[in-house]
Amino acid sequence: MTSYWCTTSYTPRRGRRVMGLALGAAALLALSACGSSGGSAAGGAGGAGTAVTIGLATPLSGAFAQSGKDEQAGAQLAVDQINSAGGIAAIGGAKLKLDVVDAGDTPQQATTAARQMLNTKPVAAMGCWYSSLTLAATQISEQAKIPWITGSASDDLVGRGFKYTYQISEGINQATPEFIKVFTQLSKGAPVRLAVLQDNNVASTGLVKTLGQQLPGGTAAIVSDQIWTPPLADATPPVTAVLQANPTVIFIEATSTTDQTQVLKQLKAQGNTAPVVMGASSAVNPSFLQSVGAEGMQGIFVPSSVAFPGKGSDSVVKAYTAATGQPYMGSEAFEGYSDVWVIKEALESARSADPQAVKAALDSMKATGVPALALLPSGSTVSFQPNGRRAGTAVELLQWQNGLPKVLSPADVANGSEAS
Amino acid sequence: VYVLQLVITGLQQGGIIALLAVGLSLMFGVLRVVNFAQADFMMLGMYGVVTLSALASVNFTILAALLAIPGFIIGWLVYRFVIAQVGKSKLGATPEHAQLLATLGLSLILQNLAQAIWGATPLSLPGTQTLDVWTIGPLVVDKPRTLAFFVAIAVVAIMLAVLRNTHVGRSVRAAASDAEAASYAGINVRRAYSVTFAVSIALSVVAGGILVSYYPVDPQTGSDFILLMFTAIILGGLRSVVGALVGGLIIGLVQALSQLIIPLQLNEAVVFALFLLVMLFRPAGLFGEVTRL
Numbered sequence: 006m007t008s009y010w011c012t013t014s015y016t017p018r019r020g021r022r023v024m025g026l027a028l029g030a031a032a033l034l035a036l037s038a039c040g041s042s043g044g045s046a047a048g049g050a051g052g053a054g055t056a057v058t059i060g061l062a063t064p065l066s067g068a069f070a071q072s073g074k075d076e077q078a079g080a081q082l083a084v085d086q087i088n089s090a091g092g093i094a095a096i097g098g099a100k101l102k103l104d105v106v107d108a109g110d111t112p113q114q115a116t117t118a119a120r121q122m123l124n125t126k127p128v129a130a131m132g133c134w135y136s137s138l139t140l141a142a143t144q145i146s147e148q149a150k151i152p153w154i155t156g157s158a159s160d161d162l163v164g165r166g167f168k169y170t171y172q173i174s175e176g177i178n179q180a181t182p183e184f185i186k187v188f189t190q191l192s193k194g195a196p197v198r199l200a201v202l203q204d205n206n207v208a209s210t211g212l213v214k215t216l217g218q219q220l221p222g223g224t225a226a227i228v229s230d231q232i233w234t235p236p237l238a239d240a241t242p243p244v245t246a247v248l249q250a251n252p253t254v255i256f257i258e259a260t261s262t263t264d265q266t267q268v269l270k271q272l273k274a275q276g277n278t279a280p281v282v283m284g285a286s287s288a289v290n291p292s293f294l295q296s297v298g299a300e301g302m303q304g305i306f307v308p309s310s311v312a313f314p315g316k317g318s319d320s321v322v323k324a325y326t327a328a329t330g331q332p333y334m335g336s337e338a339f340e341g342y343s344d345v346w347v348i349k350e351a352l353e354s355a356r357s358a359d360p361q362a363v364k365a366a367l368d369s370m371k372a373t374g375v376p377a378l379a380l381l382p383s384g385s386t387v388s389f390q391p392n393g394r395r396a397g398t399a400v401e402l403l404q405w406q407n408g409l410p411k412v413l414s415p416a417d418v419a420n421g422s423e424a425s
Numbered sequence: 426v427y428v429l430q431l432v433i434t435g436l437q438q439g440g441i442i443a444l445l446a447v448g449l450s451l452m453f454g455v456l457r458v459v460n461f462a463q464a465d466f467m468m469l470g471m472y473g474v475v476t477l478s479a480l481a482s483v484n485f486t487i488l489a490a491l492l493a494i495p496g497f498i499i500g501w502l503v504y505r506f507v508i509a510q511v512g513k514s515k516l517g518a519t520p521e522h523a524q525l526l527a528t529l530g531l532s533l534i535l536q537n538l539a540q541a542i543w544g545a546t547p548l549s550l551p552g553t554q555t556l557d558v559w560t561i562g563p564l565v566v567d568k569p570r571t572l573a574f575f576v577a578i579a580v581v582a583i584m585l586a587v588l589r590n591t592h593v594g595r596s597v598r599a600a601a602s603d604a605e606a607a608s609y610a611g612i613n614v615r616r617a618y619s620v621t622f623a624v625s626i627a628l629s630v631v632a633g634g635i636l637v638s639y640y641p642v643d644p645q646t647g648s649d650f651i652l653l654m655f656t657a658i659i660l661g662g663l664r665s666v667v668g669a670l671v672g673g674l675i676i677g678l679v680q681a682l683s684q685l686i687i688p689l690q691l692n693e694a695v696v697f698a699l700f701l702l703v704m705l706f707r708p709a710g711l712f713g714e715v716t717r718l
Contacts, residue, residue, distance in 0.1 A: 066537075068645055070545030205690045232690045236649040241434045241565055242684055245427070262547050263641045263649075270639075274556035275565055292546040296641050 056102035057093060057358045059084070059348055060122040060130035060151075061341070062142050067110030068261065071292055072134050072337045077105055078329045079338030080131070083345035083377065086324070093349065095356040101349070108133040112141035119145040128358045129351070131155060131344040134337055135260075136162065136177075143170045152364045154347050156340030158286070158310035163392040171367055171389055173343055173381065175310040175398035181215045183308045183400040184256075184282070188225065191280040191306070192253040197225035200252035200279075202243055202259065202268050204235045209258040212284060216256075228252055237264040240271035248275055258284035266296040273301055280304065286311040289403055289410040290335050299408030304424065307403040307410065311336045312343065315401070315412030315420040318380045333409055339380075346377040347387065382415050426563045431681040433566055439677020440574030441636055445650060446657035446669035447581055448628035454664030455601040455621040457521060458508060461528040464647030464654060465535040466626050470496065470633025471642035472539060475548050485550055486572065489634025493627040500626025504619050507531065532647070539644040547641035556639065569638035576635055580628065581670045588666070597621050601664075656700045661712050668712030675699075675711075 061080055064073035084101045092098040106122040108115040115133050119142035122130060129152040133139045136159035146153040147167045155162065160176040188197050197220065203209045210232070217227055229250035231243035237259075247255060255277065259265050265288065272281065286309040293302050313336045314322055321342065325334040334342075348363070350372040355362035372378055372387040379385050383397030390396050403410045404423060411421025449463050473495075474488045511527040512520040557568040588594035599607035600617040608614045633642075640646070657676050661668025676696050683695040703710060 066540065066545075068643075070540065070644075074545060232688060234690045234693055238680055238692070239434050239438050239567075239570070241567060242431055242681060243689055245430060245565060263643065263646075266547065266549065266641050267639075270556040274558040274567075275560075296547050296549045 055097075055099050057096070057099045057352065058102045058104050058125065058127045059345065060125070060127035060132075061103055061105045062108040062115060062118045062122055062130065062132035062138075063105065063134055063341075064110055064138065065105070065107040067114075069110050069135055069138075071262075072287060072290065073108065075290070075329075075331070075335055075337035076132070076134050076341035077103075078331075079325065079334065079341030079343075080345050081341075082321075082325050082328055082338075083342045083349075085328075086377075087345070087349050093352045093358075095353045096358060099358065101345070103345075108138050108142065110135075110138075112137055115139070115141045116145060118142065123149045123151055126360075127151060128360055129154065129348045129363050131341070131348070133157070134340065143167060146170070150364075151360050152348075152351070152367055154344040154367075156311050156336075156344065163390075163394045167393065169364060170393050171347070172394045173347060173387075173398070174312060174340070174395075175382075175400050176394065177212055177310050178215055179398075180308055180310045180400045181212070181219050183402065184212075184216060184284070185219060185221075185225070187282055187306055187308055187402065188220075188254045188256070191282070192225075195253055196223075198228045198251065198253045199225065200229040200231075200247040200250050200255045201227055202231050202247055202255065202257045203233075203284075204237070204259045204261065204264060205232050206235070206260045209260065209284070213256075213258055233264070235259070235261045235264055237261075237267055240264075240267040244268060244271040244275055244277075248272075248277060252279050255279050255281045256284060257281060257288075260285055260287070262287065262290070262292055262296065266293070269297050269301055269305075280306070282306045282308070284308070286313075286336050289313055289405075290337065291332050293405075294332060294408055299405075302405040303407070305405045307405070309336060309401045309403055310398075312339055312381050312418070313401055313403055313410060313412055314339045314380055315418035317418075318420075321377070321380065335410075343378065343381055346375065347372075350375060350378070350387070380418065382418050385417075428682075428685065430564055431684060432678065433564065434570075435678035435681030436674060437567060437570035437574050437677070438680060439674035440570070440577040441632060441673075442650070442653050442657050442676050443670045443673025444573065444577035444580060444632040444635070445629060445654045446661070446673045447577075447584060447666055448625040448632070449654050450658040450661070450664065450666055450669035451584070451621060451628070452625040453658065454666075455597055456508075456618055458524050458622070459521070459528065460625070461525065461651065462531040462535055462647075463528075463625070463629050464649075464651040465532045465539075466496065466499075466629040467633035467636065467650065468539060468642060468644065468647045469535060470630035471637035471640075471646065472543055472548070472633075473630065474634040474637050475550055475642060476543075478551050485634060485638050486576070489631050492630050492634050496627035496630030497623045499630075500623035501619050503531070503626065504622035508622065509615075509618070536644045536647070543644070545643060547643040549641045550637050567639065569635070572638070573632075573635045576631075577670070577673070580631070581666060584666055593617075593620060653696070656696060659710055660700060660703055662710030665710070665712040668710055671711060 063076045064070050084103050088100045092100045106118040108118045115138035131154045133142050136157040139155045139157040143153050147169050152169050154171045156174045158174045158177045160178050162172050201213055203213055229247045288307045314334050322334045351363045351366040355366035370388050378387045382399040388396045399415045402413045406424050412419050413423055452458050452460055470492055473492045474485050477488045508524055511523040559566040596612045596617045599612050600614045604614045657672035658669045661672030680692045683692050
């Protein structure tokens with residue numbers, strides 16, 4: 006059939022050449038640039054009037070940009086608080102300076118960003134929120150021998166024998182028993198019929214695979230498992246399939262806010278009455294208030310390996326919301342905030358802005374009674390295990406209540422109780 | 426019942442891909458421009474409707490239709506001051522290469538501009554936090570997607586009627602066939618090109634305005650659709666409006682129905698497998714025509 010308006014002959018060779026270029030350009034698009042949002046000062050020895058540079062690599066563009074910006078805002082709040090309180094007392098009141106680079110949304114971009122940032126010789130670095138980015142960036146920090154603090158939850162971060170990576174959150178695999186406990190509780194005594202809606206992100210499939218292995222046989226089973234490659238074109242088929250399996254609990258393990266939003270709306274549209282649990286710690290991001298609404302999020306449970314500000318955090322949250330205009334402080338912002346305070350304590354202990362001295366201070370850290378760090382689960386004393394993970398980390402169980410995630414457990418940071 | 430559900434879902438999804446692909450096809454057919462910023466103009470349409478909805482409680486379809494006007498103006502300006510200018514470049518690149526790179530740059534500019542204005546958080550249309558559906562027995566029919574489907578069909582029908590029956594349409598067709606001969610016949614080819622580019626952008630903006638009724642928008646949303654758009658027009662035949670429509674619908678149907686035999690996570694791979702098959706066995710697409718040199 007002839008194309009409608011074209012009466013001349015069509016030469017496929019020319020069209021193919023152009024489309025070939027188009028596909029090449031697509032590859033260029035995928036590799037679109039990551040940039041830096043700030044300059045850098047040397048992280049060398051400080052003193053009053055000098056600055057000690059902390060590097061932050063976090064996504065400022067691409068799919069995870071909002072999480073990255075939140076992390077940056079949390080880190081900046083901590084820097085401002087520390088500087089206004091006199092800076093690092095042990096090195097002459099040196100002020101902290103944040104050198105922020107864009108980790109983008111691919112490991113390649115994160116690697117480039119980490120290399121760029123570490124070239125400026127920060128005393129320590131932090132980021133990148135998403136585990137796959139952090140795994141890539143910490144390869145560079147390990148080579149550069151710069152301590153890297155992160156709230157990312159991948160177990161691989163502390164499973165590679167690296168000496169310069171410090172993880173303040175609980176590992177994702179340790180969260181599995183907490184998930185099973187929640188599923189059992191929500192099934193109200195009936196056998197657990199778990200329906201899963203997940204993307205095929207490595208962390209998502211890994212978690213669901215572990216769940217499948219650890220669910221108690223005979224009393225719990227995965228009755229439907231719908232896996233997609235992001236972006237999800239239409240949530241109708243997977244949600245329909247899940248609801249037809251008559252689940253007692255629905256578990257959403259997806260990384261994209263757009264996908265999560267579509268699934269939640271579709272569940273509601275199809276009249277779902279089964280309780281919903283979301284696996285990604287980003288499921289407590291304030292953006293859900295806009296995209297799904299407080300009513301749509303009401304009652305959803307989120308077991309999170311990454312800490313969320315709970316009991317005692319009112320003043321920090323107030324300062325954060327005043328500075329950013331966000332309705333509350335999410336776990337991304339809290340990660341940035343906590344990371345900076347850990348580095349601050351290491352600097353005080355090291356009495357030096359030398360990265361090796363800071364590493365030694367982190368290895369031997371026993372930070373007790375630091376108000377900002379006490380907001381973490383088991384944060385009354387902060388120390389690190391030999392593999393780099395913080396001692397005493399715990400999974401927090403959160404529940405959306407009236408437009409705000411509340412921490413239900415562990416008890417030392419809980420600021421709410423379960424709502425039906 | 427499940428198959429019927431998938432057919433409905435596939436047609437609905439295909440409708441919006443078709444609406445997006447029609448503009449791209451029109452542009453390539455007449456101007457030979459591969460526009461990588463096409464989906465980013467769609468993204469601007471999505472933001473436009475979200476922003477206007479916050480100011481006035483007007484139905485999103487009306488807002489989307491109204492946005493066709495600024496979409497047309499922006500398209501006209503972009504063609505006159507960017508695409509046409511780089512097409513005349515004497516820097517050694519062919520016009521196609523220069524224009525392709527220009528649209529790539531435009532895409533990055535639009536994404537960063539959107540991020541600067543609206544931020545990176547996905548935004549939804551106010552009042553659409555609950556999805557609107559018809560439940561017909563066991564079938565779930567999504568209202569916004571159904572609307573998008575019918576709008577797509579209507580737009581293609583209007584487009585064909587305009588191309589076939591109006592002076593502007595005949596000018597565009599003549600310019601597409603042979604620009605030099607058209608200019609000898611007194612047709613203002615430059616204006617025909619500008620109109621084509623502007624209409625193509627306006628179509629994307631309108632499609633975005635419809636899409637945002639069920640799909641949240643962020644600065645990267647265009648990248649969720651750009652490859653599907655290109656696949657649709659190649660599948661249908663690079664320079665055919667009807668082909669773009671059919672290509673879009675086929676993609677939607679294939680994505681949905683493939684779930685019957687292939688895991689959901691592979692449905693995009695199925696689309697591209699189909700694309701490769703078409704390239705192998707019918708390289709000009711379903712509605713294209715091959716002429717051997």
